[in-house]
Amino acid sequence: MVKNSIYLLLLIFLLSFPRQAKGELLDRIVAVVNNEVITLSDLNELYFPYTERIRESGYPPDKEQAILFDARQEMLNQLVEQKLADQEISAKQIHVRDEEVANSLEQIKIDNSFTEEELVQMLARDGHTLAEYKKRLREQILRARLVSMEVKSKIVITEHEIQDYYKKHQEKYEGRVLYHIRSILLKTRFSDGKDQTEAALENGKSIAKKIRGGLPFEDAAMEFSEAPSAANGGDLGWFALDELTPVLKDVVQGLEPGEISSVLNTTAGIQIVKLDKKEKTPGKSFEEAKEEIHQELFQSTVDMRYKEWLKDLRETAYIKTML
Incomplete structure (x- = not known):
């Protein structure tokens, strides 16, 4: 009976689209989730x-196609x-009041130093409206509330x-050594079917x-680098070794502050790296680290339990994908 109703829904959904002119792409169903598409x-x-x-x-x-397919x-x-x-x-009748959405929107504007007019203009450039953004914001708050109810409220560290x-x-x-790094990135491309x-x-x-002849690394990065960090002189920020x-x-381990690397062929492209500075951070006692550890353990547990919760939902749902 459930399957029949799903197939009927599919048929009605498909027939509800107006006939389009030849050459236009018809919208189609790519997945059914219970009784929704x-x-x-x-x-x-x-x-x-x-x-x-x-x-x-x-x-x-070939790599581009593989990345896009997986994505x-x-x-x-x-x-x-x-x-x-x-x-x-x-099903659980979770609701969000209009003023909660308005308060969240106001906080986003404050955090990002946006006026409402600037936010509207930015959304318009991407083809969206403020009303659409508020709708998405409401959905995010609702989902966060669901996760809090079903997952977070049941976790104790x-x-x-x-x-x-x-x-x-x-x-x-115990204290970590941090490295301040700059980088110049040249992207590798295919042009006319040839690897560049x-x-x-x-x-x-x-x-x-x-x-090495005297051109400041920062100036070279701004002139030649194809990474977003070029505008900041190639500044990537501070990193511990285990973050690289x-x-x-x-x-980086082989460089002294002020030195640059040889030219590197990496997965990101051709890179030249400069070690700007190296510093050791002070260590933390248990009491100093306690809250940080609690947050880390709590978040990792949330991530694990959320995946388990989603898996349980999937196992009891009717799901069909049609890509």
């Missing part, structure tokens, strides 16, 4: 902005999970767990020679 336009709203960023990254065609599947999975959560919100974590991660609280890595590598060597990729970790 997710359409191709729902998916594309998430997917298309991501495709633009990937296509501007200069990946080889599309993952985004559909996210939409399915959102739909399941929204159905739970409805004990003093023993906090002490045990502190003992097992002593090196983390060698050309980027030669360009990198030329830039490194100019820096294996390649950068090895490189």
